[in-house]
Amino acid sequence: MSQQPAIVILSDKARPLADIIAAALGGSVHGLSRRVGVADVRFEDTGAHLAELFAAGRPIVALMAAGAVIRLIAPHLSDKTGEPPVISVAEDGSAVVPLLGGHHGANDMARKIAGLTGGMAAVTTAGDVRFGIALDAPPEGFSLANPQAAKQAMADLVGGAAARLEGEAPWLSQARLPLSDEGAVVLMTSDRDVAAPADGLLYHPKTLALGIGCERGCDADEAWDLAMETLKAAGLSPASVGVVVSLDVKADEAAVHAVAERLGCPARFFDAATLEAETPRLAHPSDVVFAEVGCHGVSEGAALAAVGASGALVQAKRKTRRATCAIACAAQPFTPTHLPGRGRGKLYVVGIGPGSDGWRSPEVSDLVRASTDLVGYSLYLDLLGPLARGKTRHDFDLGKEEARVRHAMELAGEGRDVALVCSGDAGIYAMATLVFELLDKAEGEEGLSDGARRIAIQCSPGISALQGAAARAGAPLGHDFCTISLSDLLTPWEDIQRRLKAAAEGDFVIAFYNPVSMKRRTQLAYARDRLLEHRPADTPVILATNLGRPGELVRVVPLGSLDVDDVDMLTVVIVGSSNTTTVRTGDGRQWVYTPRGYARKQGSAMTRQGSGQAIAGAAE
Known part of the structure; x- marks a missing residue:
């Protein structure tokens, strides 16, 4: 199975069974947002979500009525050879029905699920029912050289013909196939570069x-x-x-x-x-x-x-x-679960956004699922919730950034698949840069092991704090902006002051990261005072705390009234430019935006709309 199954549920009542199935199949639980409290992935529209999973080739195990699944999937059916397994499971587990992809793993999955639930796997594929085997779906360790001939071979066997085995294949010899030394349907296994039999099938063992x-x-x-x-x-x-x-x-x-x-x-x-x-x-x-x-x-x-x-x-x-x-x-075929040696370790550097599953990208979720180990600050790993299930956790405190990254790289150097988990975006004031810095300085006594220097690295983006704050407040980043960290732990205060001055003079919208800490209370006040030298006191300032998490709070205050005591370590501060302004909608909500000048652009939609209104007024 090339992709992890999606276990789809529509209510919390189905969650216990979904968890059992997900653990057994190595899948993830997908829940309907308005009815399921916690899930690996949450969705709003069942039909659209099933269609998306199906189009992506993702195996689907739906704890739903078979008729409902059929109606939702039917408009998307096309080529049966490329369809993923789709299975309907009764919420009490009494019936497990493979609807599609029987020979692509659905029948085997159905039997496995039925074994877990004590229910019945309603397998209807002719070959499986008669012989307990699907000739076009050989087990792991074998490949079928001429799949186009499988349909005729199975039809001949179902019609009464006998099979003749040539080569070693216990999965064939132990099935309920009608075997004969004179059989008309030849089932051959060989690692040689030979032609497939004219009246049969050729299987290549992965030996x-x-x-x-x-x-x-x-x-x-x-x-x-x-x-x-x-x-x-x-x-x-x-x-x-x-x-x-x-x-x-x-x-x-x-x-x-x-x-x-x-x-x-x-x-x-x-x-x-x-x-x-x-x-x-x-x-x-x-x-x-x-x-x-x-x-x-x-x-x-x-x-x-x-x-x-x-x-x-x-x-x-x-x-x-x-x-x-x-x-x-080899004496036996190689399979994904029985491989010699060690694979090249993988390091997935992922940004989980604020932590909620709704703001976490599908790619990041997939990489976390594909990992054997998770490395990160304990809070970030906790925010993964069920997604961290079955993974080996390596928790680190704040302030241990280099130790955290080094540990992740060394684990990957041992051949593991490791997710280095960061909040927001991993490449914005986070751990991705340290990964490459350590690689750049990999030699020497304090360097990385040889294995850690040879790992595969994949970085996957997340929603950054500045993006989350901007979206919640409106569109303050609509024109040129910059980000400045006010922490002087890694950057000299003199450098921060120089960047502040340049950004203020350049009239950039500025997103401040690390605005304050328990011991550091003066930098934000200094930044406020310098900016007031270049932009109005009523310039909108967005204070966004706990974005995308419980306790989220987004406030808009004038720059002249910005109080350092209203900001904590979980707050991102966005200060508008001299052009940033606010607007209220009919519901009374205040929004912040920075115009780009579309209204002034010749031929823009807003200009055309105004001209149209003027012409209409003249005609009247």
Whole structure:
């Protein structure tokens, strides 16, 4: 299953069962906002949300009536080969109905859910009912070479034909298939590069480990061409490669990952000591390689380490100017849950906004779900709520920023998938910059480990405090603006003063971060006094506290009346420019905005509207 299932509920009554299903399937709970108090994801419109999930290929487990799910999904049906699993579950768990994607995992998911609830999985797919198997949906570790032939093969078997097995495949031999040595429907399994049988199906077991060694910066096409030539020389099918493997110092080598991506399999890595232990089994040990990296062979050694003692080298090392490649065969297929070595660790640097799920991007939520470990200030991790369920937490106090980031990077260096959780946007006065600063200074005694320097990094944006405050107050950032942190812990006060002066003279709207602290009370007052030298005393100032959280408070005060005691550490302060103004709507609410001058622009909508009114008045 490539994506995590969405467990959709319409009321809190269904929540206990949804939690059980989500935990078992590794999914997340999606709840209707007006009826569900807490959920990983909340939505306003059930039909629109189901359509969005379906279009994204996300497996759907809906604790809803089957008829309702059918009516909501039906307008979006198109190509059955690309449809994700859609399952309807009775709220008491008594019935589990796979509606779509039976051969894409829905039937298996339905059976698993029924096992949890004690209910009945209403599987209706002919092959599953008759034989307990779907020929077009082989288990993990196998791929079907000719899926277009599966429908006819299953129809022939349902019609009374017998099957003939060629090769090893317990999942086929143990099914309720009608087997015969003279069977007309051939079910073949092979790691060889052979043609599919004319009257049957060809399955490739993912038993091959493709080892790669290469120079730093090796061209990806060179590595790919060598991999294909090596497979061809051995007569092996690329579809049977279950893993691409190499030495751990190649964990960040683009060419290795490019080959794995094109083969559709994971890349895994071993340390030099593990590869050196394979020296007795190498076909071409090299003292030159040992002197360079600490083992006598990279491509052969990695391939052999991947398949273990029960596997064997099936294609010795071949090489080009900058790369080497070898292949070993394992006794059993590789599967996502049974992989050798260690993957390249991932660090997701995520901004969760103010913390509420409504202000957290779907991408950030997906990255948190994909993580094994969460690192962050305790409050930020708490704000994730159910999204943090099942993750290993690494809590840090405020003031431990470098230790927090270093710990996250070292965890990723061990091959884990780590989310470094920040409030607001991770790149605005937050931890993303420290990640890259540590990488930039990675060498030396205080530097990062080798593994931490080779991690994959992904930054995902969040709603910043200034964006949240601006949206709540209106449109104060409608024209040029800047942000200034008033904390002098990391920036000399003299530098802050210089930036304040420049921003004041430039008439920027200014968002102040870290305006005050328990011990620091004078900087905001200084900023207010300097700004009053350049803009009117009635300039609107927005004070936004606890944005997007319980206790949210947004106030608008004149610059001349700004009181430092009205501001705390959870408040962002936005000071308007000399052009920033306010307007009241019919409900009496005051809004703040900074005009860009649209009304003055020749041919603008506002100008045309005014002209139209004038013409209409003249005509009357």
